[in-house]
């Protein structure tokens with residue numbers, strides 16, 4: 676199983692859409708791994724995770740084909756994770772397809788948003804719930820509850836195939852105790868985890884910074900959810916975190932945590 680990080684930037688990306696901070700300026704001047712589009716990923720080239728407004732550019736950049744998707748799985752409804760109007764380009768009159776060629780898995784809020792926008796579309800739309808697993812082809816997916824928006828079942832995703840298991844944890848905050856307890860039943864080959872706030876601390880508790888990522892990772896190592904062989908990679912970096920890619924490497928690599936970057940392909 677592999678996962679490609681298509682985007683590793685927070686809500687307004689890096690450089691920030693209208694950002695004039697030092698991280699955004701450095702990114703504009705240096706390019707490369709400093710450029711972070713909105714957070715999304717794809718498993719084995721077929722299971723798409725989230726649908727940000729940068730999706731088309733991400734596919735063009737990495738020479739990927741949306742027609743390869745068999746599933747589109749959503750984590751939550753923030754605008755950097757679902758660009759609902761972009762879905763229209765899958766069908767007539769933009770293509771000759773008369774039905775959406777992949778299954779959408781999403782929480783209630785997103786299902787309502789999609790059905791509201793496309794009430795007459797032939798879509799296979801399946802509502803997901805935290806702690807209730809579902810199967811899609813050779814994959815088993817177990818959504819777990821994130822701490823992000825109080826009114827919504829925001830989900831991180833355990834994805835399993837052929838004895839391999841990853842956890843994709845974007846927009847997660849510090850998990851509620853029920854999520855930590857639930858995770859104790861799993862051993863992960865890979866954890867992809869958000870690091871939105873970088874070196875800074877936010878009053879909003881729906882995100883993690885470098886310090887809290889390290890705390891979460893160490894507690895998962897103590898519980899055996901992460902083993903010495905498990906890889907840990909970060910995503911969803913915000914320019915307000917005051918962390919360039921090289922700063923993230925200095926802060927995270929000593930803890931055996933790898934800063935993710937756009938286009939990163941991870942095999943497990």
Ligand SMILES: [Zn+2]
Pocket residue numbers: 685686714753755756846911
């Ligand atoms: Zn986000």
